[in-house]
Amino acid sequence: MSKQDIKQHVQSQFDQVAANYRTSVVHATGEDIRLMVEHSPTTPDALVLDAGCGAGHTAMAFASHVKQVTAYDFTASMLEQVEQLATEREITNIITQEGDVEKLPFDDYAYDIVATRYSAHHWLHPEAALSEFKRVLKPNGTFIISDIMAREDYAQDTFLQTTELLRDPSHVRDYRISEWERMLQAEGFTSEVIYTFDLSLHFDTWTTRMATPQQNRDMLKALFNVASQDIKEGFGLPQQITDDDFKFTIPGAVIIGKI
Numbered sequence: 001m002s003k004q005d006i007k008q009h010v011q012s013q014f015d016q017v018a019a020n021y022r023t024s025v026v027h028a029t030g031e032d033i034r035l036m037v038e039h040s041p042t043t044p045d046a047l048v049l050d051a052g053c054g055a056g057h058t059a060m061a062f063a064s065h066v067k068q069v070t071a072y073d074f075t076a077s078m079l080e081q082v083e084q085l086a087t088e089r090e091i092t093n094i095i096t097q098e099g100d101v102e103k104l105p106f107d108d109y110a111y112d113i114v115a116t117r118y119s120a121h122h123w124l125h126p127e128a129a130l131s132e133f134k135r136v137l138k139p140n141g142t143f144i145i146s147d148i149m150a151r152e153d154y155a156q157d158t159f160l161q162t163t164e165l166l167r168d169p170s171h172v173r174d175y176r177i178s179e180w181e182r183m184l185q186a187e188g189f190t191s192e193v194i195y196t197f198d199l200s201l202h203f204d205t206w207t208t209r210m211a212t213p214q215q216n217r218d219m220l221k222a223l224f225n226v227a228s229q230d231i232k233e234g235f236g237l238p239q240q241i242t243d244d245d246f247k248f249t250i251p252g253a254v255i256i257g258k259i
Contacts, residue, residue, distance in 0.1 A: 032146040032254050033061050035195050036115055039256055040142055042066050046112040049136065051101050051129070052119025056082030056094065062115065063091045070111075071096045072104075101129040109138045117146040121164070121174045130187040134259060143189060143257040148174040148199070148250055156234050159227065160250060166216045166223070167207055180255055189257035198236065198249035207244070217244065224248070 036058065040048075042065035050059040053071040055078055062069050063086075071082045071094055079096040086094045099105055101116075102125055114133040123129055133143050148164075150157040150173075157176065164171040175183075177193060184191040207217050221241050224232075232239065236249040 030146075030197075030199075032195060032197060032252065033058060033117065035254055036117065036144050036146055037061050037065060039194055039254075040113045040115065040144055042113070047110065048113045048115060049104075049106070049111045049133075051114055051116040051133065052122070053082060053096075054078050054117075054119060056085050058115055058117040059094050060085060060089060060091060062113070063093050066113070067093065069094045070106075072099060072101070074098070074100055102132065103128075104132045104136055106136045108135055110136045112138055112141055114141070114143045115145075118148070120145060120147045122170055122172055124172055126175065127183050127186065130183055130189070130257075134187050134189065137259060139259065141259050143184075144254065145180070145257075146195075146254045147252060149180070149196075149253045150174045150176045151234070151251055152176055152178060153234075155228075156231065159223075159231050159235070162223065163220060163250075166220050167212050168210045174250075177253055177255065184255070184257045189259060191255055191257045193253055193255050195254040197252050199252050200236075200247055200249050202245075202247050204244035 040062070042048075042062065044067060046066040048059075048062045048066050048069045050056070050062070050069055050071045053059050053073045056071050059069045059071040059082060071079065073079055073082075073096075076098050079098055082094065082096050086092070097105070101119075101123060114137060120126055120129070130143070137143065148160075150160050160174055161171075164174060181191050203220075207220070212220075221244075224237050224241050227235075227237060231237070236247070238246050238248075
């Protein structure tokens with residue numbers, strides 16, 4: 001599958017479920033989103049780029065602290081959700097623009113802050129995106145990311161990627177913290193992990209949000225049931241799963257990068 005085919009697959013996948021993300025409690029709330037704003041240099045004159053904005057919850061969180069937020073996403077239907085959410089909340093300093101994080105249509109030194117949340121695991125070439133973020137950031141600018149992060153343990157990493165792909169075929173990779181640190185360093189950022197967390201997910205809600213086919217839901221439950229005890233403990237899985245009404249966790253982190 002070519003790069004263009006994969007990106008079109010991402011658009012197709014999210015076109016059909018965009019509205020689910022506007023109402024998703026997981027995406028609208030969380031200590032991580034509060035910390036993203038708290039640890040960013042927000043000022044009344046600051047300009048923010050929300051890269052891979054999804055339904056716009058991160059853009060909304062920053063909007064009251066800065067001059068303007070550009071909500072940028074590869075999927076037009078997601079940007080429609082941003083606009084609807086902004087209207088509902090009477091937020092007027094968010095603008096939307098469609099495009100690819102690997103090729104930003106913005107001038108050099110255009111933004112004070114680039115933020116991204118729960119998006120980077122869909123990026124084919126995160127290094128290219130980081131290079132673009134550095135280009136559009138002002139001197140002493142800040143990049144901040146919150147995303148699912150694979151554990152350093154190979155077995156747990158493989159289990160997470162398999163789980164994500166069965167649920168969402170547009171998934172590329174949940175990168176490890178160490179991988180993000182290396183990529184940031186390679187692009188000239190210093191980095192700091194400011195928060196790690198285990199994101200609690202309800203299986204039925206999680207799969208319904210992405211319109212996961214029933215056969216994939218069944219495969220996920222079968223995978224969970226045969227997982228090793230170490231994996232079950234690592235992901236907070238029940239010992240035996242018989243229906244869709246259960247919770248589990250996946251790991252995440254907030255990382256800040258500075259030029």
